Every structure is written in C-alpha cells, then in structure tokens.
Amino acid sequence: MKLRPFRLTVLCLSLMIPAALVAVVLFLVVYSGQAMVFNGLHFLTDVTWNLGDLYDDPVVVKGIQVPAGAEYGILAFIVGTLASSFLAIIIAVPLSVGTAIFLAEAVPEIERATWRHFPWLPPLRPALAMLVELVAVVPSVVFGLWGIAVLIPFIGHHISPTGSGYGLLAAAIVLALMITPIIASTLFDALCQVPKENRESAFALGSTHFEVVTKAMMPMVRATLIGGIVLALGRALGETMAVLMVSGGGSNILPHSLFSPISTIASFIVGQLDSAEADPTNMSVRALSEVALVLFLITLAVNAAAKLLSSGALNVRKRQ
Amino acid sequence: MTNFTKLLRAGVAALAITAAAGTAHAQVDVPLIESGSSLLYPLFNLWVGAYSASHAGADITTTSTGSGAGIAQSIKGLVQIGASDAYLSDTLAKDHPTVLSIPLAISSQAVNYNLPGVGSLNLSGPILAGIYEGKITQWNDPAIAAANPGVSLPNHVIVPIHRLDGSGDTFIFTQYLAASDAGWASTMHYGTAVSWPPISGEVGAKGNSGMLSALGNNPYGIAYIGISFSDKVKAAGLGQAALLNKAGQYVLPTTANISAAAESVANSTPADERISMIFADGPTAYPIVNYEYAIVDSQQPAPAIAEAIRDFLGWCITEGNDPSFLNAVHFLPLPPAVVTLSQAQIAKIQ
Numbered sequence: 001m002k003l004r005p006f007r008l009t010v011l012c013l014s015l016m017i018p019a020a021l022v023a024v025v026l027f028l029v030v031y032s033g034q035a036m037v038f039n040g041l042h043f044l045t046d047v048t049w050n051l052g053d054l055y056d057d058p059v060v061v062k063g064i065q066v067p068a069g070a071e072y073g074i075l076a077f078i079v080g081t082l083a084s085s086f087l088a089i090i091i092a093v094p095l096s097v098g099t100a101i102f103l104a105e106a107v108p109e110i111e112r113a114t115w116r117h118f119p120w121l122p123p124l125r126p127a128l129a130m131l132v133e134l135v136a137v138v139p140s141v142v143f144g145l146w147g148i149a150v151l152i153p154f155i156g157h158h159i160s161p162t163g164s165g166y167g168l169l170a171a172a173i174v175l176a177l178m179i180t181p182i183i184a185s186t187l188f189d190a191l192c193q194v195p196k197e198n199r200e201s202a203f204a205l206g207s208t209h210f211e212v213v214t215k216a217m218m219p220m221v222r223a224t225l226i227g228g229i230v231l232a233l234g235r236a237l238g239e240t241m242a243v244l245m246v247s248g249g250g251s252n253i254l255p256h257s258l259f260s261p262i263s264t265i266a267s268f269i270v271g272q273l274d275s276a277e278a279d280p281t282n283m284s285v286r287a288l289s290e291v292a293l294v295l296f297l298i299t300l301a302v303n304a305a306a307k308l309l310s311s312g313a314l315n316v317r318k319r320q
Numbered sequence: 321m322t323n324f325t326k327l328l329r330a331g332v333a334a335l336a337i338t339a340a341a342g343t344a345h346a347q348v349d350v351p352l353i354e355s356g357s358s359l360l361y362p363l364f365n366l367w368v369g370a371y372s373a374s375h376a377g378a379d380i381t382t383t384s385t386g387s388g389a390g391i392a393q394s395i396k397g398l399v400q401i402g403a404s405d406a407y408l409s410d411t412l413a414k415d416h417p418t419v420l421s422i423p424l425a426i427s428s429q430a431v432n433y434n435l436p437g438v439g440s441l442n443l444s445g446p447i448l449a450g451i452y453e454g455k456i457t458q459w460n461d462p463a464i465a466a467a468n469p470g471v472s473l474p475n476h477v478i479v480p481i482h483r484l485d486g487s488g489d490t491f492i493f494t495q496y497l498a499a500s501d502a503g504w505a506s507t508m509h510y511g512t513a514v515s516w517p518p519i520s521g522e523v524g525a526k527g528n529s530g531m532l533s534a535l536g537n538n539p540y541g542i543a544y545i546g547i548s549f550s551d552k553v554k555a556a557g558l559g560q561a562a563l564l565n566k567a568g569q570y571v572l573p574t575t576a577n578i579s580a581a582a583e584s585v586a587n588s589t590p591a592d593e594r595i596s597m598i599f600a601d602g603p604t605a606y607p608i609v610n611y612e613y614a615i616v617d618s619q620q621p622a623p624a625i626a627e628a629i630r631d632f633l634g635w636c637i638t639e640g641n642d643p644s645f646l647n648a649v650h651f652l653p654l655p656p657a658v659v660t661l662s663q664a665q666i667a668k669i670q
Contacts, residue, residue, distance in 0.1 A: 251516060278406075
C-alpha cells in the first residue's frame with residue numbers, strides 16, 4: 001500500500017486532541033487513586049475539608065500516609081458550583097432572550113424608522129450584535145474586578161441583610177453577565193435564520209408582533225436555545241477567577257441563603273493548590289486531583305447533554 | 321498607586337546608586353529562576369533590577385507563584401531559588417536534608433479593623449482565636465471590652481475576614497493564634513491554609529489586595545494583612561490593632577517593635593535558621609513577625625549555577641538589605657547575627 005504522507009500527517013494531528021484528553025483523564029484517575037482509596041464515598045457526601053496539620057508528622061491511615069487531621073469532603077463545593085451556575089442561568093436566560101429578540105426584531109424597526117432620515121449613519125444591528133459578542137470575550141478577571149469594586153458594595157449596602165456583599169448572589173450575577181452573550185448571540189443567529197415565510201405568514205394571519213415572536217419564531221429556535229443554555233452552563237461551572245474574587249470563599253458549610261459565602265470547585269482548587277504543594281505526603285495534591293476529576297465529570301455530563309439536545313436526538317417536539 | 325510610585329522611585333534610586341558604584345564582581349553568566357511568595361515578589365524585582373545593573377551577565381527571572389509552589393519547585397529542582405514566607409516543615413526538612421531555608425529579610429503583619437469611630441483597639445491571641453472560631457461574635461463582647469477599657473465598642477456582629485488562597489500571611493497569623501491560645505493549637509493548628517470554622521457573615525478574600533478591599537467593603541470587619549500594605553490600609557481609613565505580646569503588653573507593628581522581636585530571636589536562631597519569630601520574648605516585641613526565606617537546594621547540578629546563587633543571595637542579605645530596598649515594602653533588615661548564619665548557609669551551596 002502506498003503511504004500517503006499528507007493523509008498520515010492529518011491523521012496524526014487529528015489524533016493529538018483525543019490523545020491529550022485521554023492523557024489528562026488517565027493522569028487524574030491514576031494520580032488521585034490513593035486519595036480515592038483514603039476518602040471513599042465520604043468525599044462526595046462530607047462537608048468538612050481540612051488539609052490537616054502539614055507541619056506535624058504525618059499519620060498512616062488505611063496504609064496510606066496522610067497529614068494528621070486530614071479530612072476531604074467536597075459536598076459544599078459541589079453544591080456551591082451547581083447553585084451559583086443554575087442561579088446564573090436563571091438570571092441570564094430572560095436577559096439573553098430579551099437581547100436576542102430585541103436585536104432580531106426591534107432593531108430593524110428602529111433602523112427603518114430613524115435611519116431613513118439619517119442615511120449616512122452606519123447600520124445599527126451589526127454594531128449592536130458585535131457589542132454583545134464583545135462582552136463574551138472580556139477576560140473573566142475584569143468581571144471579577146467589577147464585582148469587587150461595584151457589585152459587592154452595592155449588594156452589601158442595599159440588599160444583603162448581613163451587610164456583606166460577598167457570596168452566592170454576587171457570584172451568580174457575575175457569572176450571569178459572563179454567559180448572557182453566549183446565549184444571546186446563539187439565539188440571535190438562530191432567530192435570523194427563521195424563514196421569512198413563517199414570519200410573514202404569521203403577520204398575514206393577523207398576529208401581533210408579540211405573537212409572531214412568541215408563537216411563530218421562538219418554537220422554531222427552541223433546540224438552539226436549549227443548546228446555548230447548556231453551553232453557557234458549561235462555561236459557568238468551570239469559571240474560576242471571577243468567582244474566586246467575589247464568592248466569599250465559604251467552606252465547611254452548605255450555603256443556606258443567597259448571601260452565604262460559597263466556593264465553587266474550580267475556584268476552590270486554585271485557592272488550595274499552593275498550600276497543598278507544601279504537604280510532605282502529597283495527599284493534599286492527590287485529593288485536589290480527585291476534586292478536579294469530579295469537576296471534569298460534571299462538565300462532561302453537561303456538554304454531552306448539550307450535544308444530545310441540540311442535535312435533536314432527544315426529539316424536542318416541534319410545534320405543528 | 322502611591323505605593324507603586326514609591327516602589328518605582330526606590331528602584332530607580334537603587335539602580336542609580338549601584339550603577340554609580342560600578343562595582344566589578346566575578347562575571348557569572350548562568351540563568352537563575354526565582355519563584356514563590358507573592359509577598360517577596362516586589363522585593364525580588366527591586367533586588368534583581370539593582371543586582372543586574374551592577375553585575376554584568378546576571379540573568380535572573382522572578383515569578384510570583386505562592387510560597388507552597390516556591391518550596392515544591394525548589395525541591396524538585398525546577399527553580400534555583402524558591403521564595404517562601406515559611407520555613408521548611410520538619411517532615412520536609414527530614415525528607416530533603418540538602419534543601420536549605422535561608423532568611424533574606426524580616427516581614428511582619430498587622431491585624432486591621434473597620435470600626436467607625438474607634439481610634440485604637442487592643443486585641444490578643446485568645447480574642448482573635450475566639451473571633452475566628454465563632455465563639456466571640458459581638459464587638460462589645462466582655463473579652464474585647466476587658467482588653468479595651470475606656471473604648472466604646474459598637475454593639476454589632478463581627479465580620480471575620482480570612483484568606484481563601486494559600487498564604488504565608490495565614491501561616492503566621494494562625495501560628496500567632498496557636499502560640500498564644502491552647503485551644504486553637506489543639507484544634508486548628510497552623511498552616512498556609514486552615515480549615516476555617518464556618519461563621520455566619522464571614523468573608524474569604526484572595527490576596528492581600530482582596531483582604532484590603534473586603535475590609536473596606538465590610539464595616540465591623542477584621543482582617544490580617546501583610547505589613548507591606550500598611551500605607552494602603554492607612555489611606556483607606558482602616559484601623560490597626562495593638563496585639564498582646566508574650567510579655568503581656570499591647571504593641572503596634574512599628575519599626576521599633578518589629579526590630580525588638582527580631583533582636584530577641586536573633587541569638588536563639590539555630591544554624592539551619594528554621595525558627596518561628598511569632599510571639600517572641602521581649603517587653604516591646606511585636607508578636608507577628610517572620611523571616612522571609614529563600615528555599616535553595618545546597619546540591620546544585622553545576623558549580624557555575626551554585627556560584628551564581630551564592631553571589632546573588634550573598635548580595636541580597638548585605639547590600640540588598642539596605643533600607644532603600646526594604647522600606648518600599650516595609651520589610652526590616654536581618655540582625656547582624658542572622659546575617660552571619662545566612663552567610664554560613666549560603667556558603668554550603670555547591
């Protein structure tokens with residue numbers, strides 16, 4: 001058989017990405033193996049996380065060397081991650097649906113009404129659509145800074161009963177702002193692709209503009225909307241820096257109100273890693289690897305769900 | 321911002337001085353990497369700038385990664401100089417006998433509060449332990465009132481603020497609590513990250529700058545912040561607490577009081593220099609003072625690398641301990657007895 005250099009090169013290159021993924025997962029599983037044995041299922045059901053006394057002699061538990069008093073339970077961080085992400089989705093969905101409908105339906109009317117008198121003005125819709133997409137590329141640390149400088153004092157002084165702005169609500173609002181453009185631009189693109197005939201038929205039947213949007217257009221883009229939401233959820237679950245800056249870093253307690261300090265899995269790993277590296281038994285780093293594995297599995301599940309939903313495999317029912 | 325310009329000015333001044341001196345040193349052309357403590361990072365940048373100006377061929381890269389990473393990377397041989405706010409633990413020192421903990425300068429930490437209308441405040445280790453354990457929750461708690469006769473304390477819930485990232489500041493703060501409060505020592509221990517007991521209304525913040533903004537954002541808050549931020553703390557109108565030392569006096573983190581602590585520990589510092597300066601003896605000794613360490617493996621792969629490290633670190637603890645560098649970050653120079661010990665350790669690097 002003739003060896004085709006081009007085909008071979010492309011094959012190798014395309015295998016690199018799955019290979020890297022497999023390598024990362026294998027590393028996480030192998031590296032955290034000892035931690036899994038030590039923690040058992042308590043890892044997922046316990047609320048207390050304690051690196052133990054890293055400056056005392058290690059003790060041996062179940063044949064494994066661990067720092068004295070070490071205890072690894074991540075339930076609080078799983079709850080913190082899911083709570084902040086879902087809350088962010090609840091805030092972001094109405095915001096982004098409104099934005100997308102405004103861009104797709106209201107802006108052309110404004111343009112028709114106003115731009116007629118000022119023909120030299122640049123078209124409004126592409127500019128606004130670009131602005132929305134621009135928000136999606138703002139680095140997360142910028143959102144975090146805004147959160148500390150503006151959002152936290154506002155929540156602390158005007159909303160929070162405890163007087164502290166750091167916590168679940170602040171994290172959710174910052175996350176919501178970060179994911180709104182993802183949902184909005186996906187939905188906007190889909191709305192633009194709704195066949196003209198559907199829209200115009202609805203108008204011809206005497207529908208109001210509101211009815212055209214809600215009854216003729218939105219049902220057609222439902223699958224895209226769900227796919228966009230799930231993708232945004234994936235981003236929110238893994239977001240690290242902005243959350244670390246505004247979440248209040250709660251640990252050892254389950255969040256019980258909107259103003260409870262929380263930690264998400266990603267921000268918690270960043271916060272603990274440096275101290276874990278000083279652990280002579282290395283168990284702290286292994287336990288953090290296990291935490292990372294849990295985060296990986298959660299985001300994997302979310303992305304798989306997104307693929308299934310947006311490909312229509314779950315048969316999202318289309319309106320007749 | 322003012323602090324930054326000050327740093328910049330000090331750096332420029334130092335550069336000018338050393339450039340003018342134009343001292344000729346043995347030429348070393350080996351790239352060195354320094355990594356670790358974010359508290360030491362600004363000082364290392366000043367040092368490396370001045371050192372490179374006077375030492376042709378010096379090639380030193382500085383990175384800020386955190387004390388734990390500094391220790392780990394130095395032990396693994398990934399960097400030549402690991403910067404750390406804490407010395408090697410006994411276990412690590414036993415496992416890696418060739419790795420040295422070399423003090424380069426002296427740092428300190430303030431306990432700051434945001435109490436409208438309260439000008440001065442006395443606090444002790446047991447009171448702070450009570451606050452961070454959730455046993456003392458009100459500012460007008462009898463324990464705090466007893467330490468502050470004549471001060472009208474607000475009837476308000478305390479907002480304890482702690483670091484949520486691993487930090488040398490958490491290490492020395494919890495070491496002070498462990499040294500002065502038996503309950504904390506037995507249940508909480510000390511470390512760069514501890515398992516903070518859950519307290520309603522508590523706040524975790526990232527980095528000293530995060531601590532500063534969290535304290536500013538939270539009236540009735542209390543926080544521990546590295547001394548290099550004291551100018552910014554003052555500018556934000558936040559208070560600085562006097563802490564109870566071993567001799568039973570309430571002392572502020574002034575230069576004199578920090579020096580007093582350093583002097584009292586200088587003579588008892590062992591040859592490997594792994595010693596805590598927390599809760600030191602002495603009538604005016606401030607209780608939260610620490611050595612800033614370079615973590616260096618004494619067995620380097622090549623003589624040229626060892627010589628470059630020796631030369632640079634030797635410069636840091638002599639010329640580099642000049643106030644023109646240290647004042648910018650509110651560090652203090654090593655006492656002469658400790659300089660001698662550090663020099664002996666540096667000589668072991670080969």
